[in-house]
Amino acid sequence: MNGTIAVALDLLRESISRRWFLALGAAITLVLVFLGLALRLDVVDGALAATRLFGTALDNDIRSVDVALRPVFEAAADAIFYGGLAFGVLACADFGPSLLAPGRIEHLLALPVRRHELLAGTYLGVLLLACAGALYGAGGLALILGAKTGVWTLRPLAAALLAAVTFTAIYGAMLAAAVFARSSALSAAVGAALFVCGIVAGYRDELLAAFEPGVGREAFAGITLVLPRVSALARTAADIAASRPVDLAVVAAMLAGVFAFGFAMLALAVWRFEGRDF
Amino acid sequence: MRRRSWLLVTIALLGAAAFLMSRGDAPRREPQARVSFPRALRPAEAQRLEARRTLGERPAPEHVPAAEAPPGRMPPVLDPVLASLPAVPGRSAVVVEANALRHSPIGELLLDCLLTGGDARRLDEAREELGIDPLEDVDRVAFGGNGVLLVSGNFASAKWDALGEDVRTERYGDKARFFGRADHGGDALAVWGDELVLLADDRRELEQTIDRLEGRLPPAPPAIDESSTYGEIYGVISAEQLANLIPAQEQGLRDRVREAAERVELHVDATGDVGIVADVEGPQEALVRDLGKSLGAALSLARVKARAEGDDELVELLDLARVRPQAGRFALELALPLELLQRHLGGGCRAGDEVRATEAPE
Numbered sequence: 080m081n082g083t084i085a086v087a088l089d090l091l092r093e094s095i096s097r098r099w100f101l102a103l104g105a106a107i108t109l110v111l112v113f114l115g116l117a118l119r120l121d122v123v124d125g126a127l128a129a130t131r132l133f134g135t136a137l138d139n140d141i142r143s144v145d146v147a148l149r150p151v152f153e154a155a156a157d158a159i160f161y162g163g164l165a166f167g168v169l170a171c172a173d174f175g176p177s178l179l180a181p182g183r184i185e186h187l188l189a190l191p192v193r194r195h196e197l198l199a200g201t202y203l204g205v206l207l208l209a210c211a212g213a214l215y216g217a218g219g220l221a222l223i224l225g226a227k228t229g230v231w232t233l234r235p236l237a238a239a240l241l242a243a244v245t246f247t248a249i250y251g252a253m254l255a256a257a258v259f260a261r262s263s264a265l266s267a268a269v270g271a272a273l274f275v276c277g278i279v280a281g282y283r284d285e286l287l288a289a290f291e292p293g294v295g296r297e298a299f300a301g302i303t304l305v306l307p308r309v310s311a312l313a314r315t316a317a318d319i320a321a322s323r324p325v326d327l328a329v330v331a332a333m334l335a336g337v338f339a340f341g342f343a344m345l346a347l348a349v350w351r352f353e354g355r356d357f
Numbered sequence: 358m359r360r361r362s363w364l365l366v367t368i369a370l371l372g373a374a375a376f377l378m379s380r381g382d383a384p385r386r387e388p389q390a391r392v393s394f395p396r397a398l399r400p401a402e403a404q405r406l407e408a409r410r411t412l413g414e415r416p417a418p419e420h421v422p423a424a425e426a427p428p429g430r431m432p433p434v435l436d437p438v439l440a441s442l443p444a445v446p447g448r449s450a451v452v453v454e455a456n457a458l459r460h461s462p463i464g465e466l467l468l469d470c471l472l473t474g475g476d477a478r479r480l481d482e483a484r485e486e487l488g489i490d491p492l493e494d495v496d497r498v499a500f501g502g503n504g505v506l507l508v509s510g511n512f513a514s515a516k517w518d519a520l521g522e523d524v525r526t527e528r529y530g531d532k533a534r535f536f537g538r539a540d541h542g543g544d545a546l547a548v549w550g551d552e553l554v555l556l557a558d559d560r561r562e563l564e565q566t567i568d569r570l571e572g573r574l575p576p577a578p579p580a581i582d583e584s585s586t587y588g589e590i591y592g593v594i595s596a597e598q599l600a601n602l603i604p605a606q607e608q609g610l611r612d613r614v615r616e617a618a619e620r621v622e623l624h625v626d627a628t629g630d631v632g633i634v635a636d637v638e639g640p641q642e643a644l645v646r647d648l649g650k651s652l653g654a655a656l657s658l659a660r661v662k663a664r665a666e667g668d669d670e671l672v673e674l675l676d677l678a679r680v681r682p683q684a685g686r687f688a689l690e691l692a693l694p695l696e697l698l699q700r701h702l703g704g705g706c707r708a709g710d711e712v713r714a715t716e717a718p719e
Contacts, residue, residue, distance in 0.1 A: 329381045
């Protein structure tokens with residue numbers, strides 16, 4: 080276990096030194112500063128009476144603040160979810176292959192760390208990284224809107240964590256691909272493919288209805304059955320952020336399923352990794 | 358851990374993932390569609406308005422004292438129902454488009470819910486007894502500030518004898534008949550032509566109404582302008598009556614309504630989802646603006662309370678409530694999505710059926 084944590088911390092240190100992640104942090108900070116300076120909300124006892132951006136009135140209807148701000152929270156949840164996944168696929172594609180790079184892997188295997196701990200540590204590190212990025216963006220947004228409206232809600236953070244968990248499922252498959260063939264491009268391609276297929280899988284029921292009965296339908300049903308429902312999770316994240324009611328039992332089952340998929344991919348990577356000679 | 362066991366773990370976890378994630382594959386309830394709120398006459402309502410202008414313009418009666426003559430020339434109100442609803446300061450006047458409402462989705466829903474078993478039989482008996490079908494022959498029901506209740510529709514086949522053997526009929530004016538008991542007790546009831554039934558506590562109010570319809574009295578300024586006859590329910594509500602609708606514990610808000618609002622125009626659209634708009638006007642712009650903010654805040658707090666109490670249906674309703682400020686006035690918008698009503702009424706109907714089933718004689 081200590082070996083897993085040590086590897087995860089090592090990955091975090093490595094990520095801090097990468098420009099990609101510094102750029103992500105800077106971009107999130109810029110958006111938050113922009114919102115903090117430009118957005119003016121006129122709130123009366125929990126009701127939003129006016130929204131102004133750079134002094135221009137956007138909306139003068141008087142409504143509950145969280146209802147009025149739904150589009151903002153939904154847009155933020157979608158941006159964090161899809162933007163975060165896309166960025167994560169690109170930025171994290173190199174972690175697996177660089178772990179297995181000649182010279183480095185021999186060095187790591189010489190340390191008192193078991194092979195599965197190496198992969199589990201990398202996976203845990205990426206999970207922490209995804210959570211940190213999502214929490215920074217969503218937390219900053221929640222702070223700014225809370226300070227401006229007096230409505231303090233943790234919902235955007237919950238939505239962001241959902242995005243982070245979804246990414247770790249995708250990253251499990253990326254890590255497995257890297258173990259099978261040490262290639263950043265392949266790792267990114269698998270991540271991107273799973274991202275797109277996960278969006279399709281989120282509309283599985285609706286799309287199945289459009290298929291003629293037969294092999295094609297069964298194949299589609301079988302393949303999408305195991306894939307993370309990326310778009311369904313994104314909708315759920317937006318609903319959570321926008322204070323819409325969600326079925327907690329369904330969300331919990333989907334989250335457990337996403338974790339199970341991520342761990343399944345990690346176990347596959349470990350199976351392959353245990354059988355390789357370096 | 359043997360290497361092969363990692364593969365078994367992979368397969369087991371993929372199976373678990375497939376099972377767990379399929380829990381979320383159920384069709385998702387779509388977020389509420391935008392409810393259309395009544396804001397002006399729609400083409401069908403303009404046609405309806407035109408078709409109801411049946412009075413025809415009459416010359417002003419010669420015997421009217423100058424003091425009673427309306428100032429300036431008023432645009433003639435040619436719809437008998439609107440002409441029978443004079444503006445009375447501080448009093449409400451509301452028209453319910455009963456036939457349109459009955460054929461609206463919410464009307465169908467209510468009828469499906471209400472007319473089951475014995476109720477349907479009783480309705481058939483009423484049809485037989487009265488000679489009219491209340492669900493088809495009644496067009497509008499209106500309540501005037503002058504205390505007159507009007508029912509418009511097609512009453513040509515109505516069996517007025519069914520009112521009772523001791524009820525005598527008295528002709529009045531050109532087209533009206535009064536029905537009354539020999540002892541002159543009870544409310545005054547009159548029928549104008551075959552299209553209007555009038556009811557009031559005071560016979561004099563009915564006589565004045567009929568006199569206006571037949572041109573013996575000058576037309577009074579109408580409570581509801583023809584251009585405001587949109588929606589399935591419309592009219593004006595007095596500030597006092599609006600204040601009385603606010604819960605007693607919100608005394609401050611009640612007082613503000615009485616202080617700031619002068620005229621509240623109500624419109625309810627039931628062609629799909631039910632959209633309710635209350636246009637509030639007052640003489641002092643600042644007071645009206647403050648009242649709008651107070652009502653918006655009250656709705657917002659009610660929503661927070663409903664959420665805290667776990668009342669998801671009320672939260673859903675209050676999600677769609679808003680106040681739209683305009684110059685010197687504001688519109689309070691409320692919505693009842695049809696899907697929510699179906700869920701709610703469906704449950705109520707099932708409960709009613711169960712009660713009826715247990716009460717039914719064995």
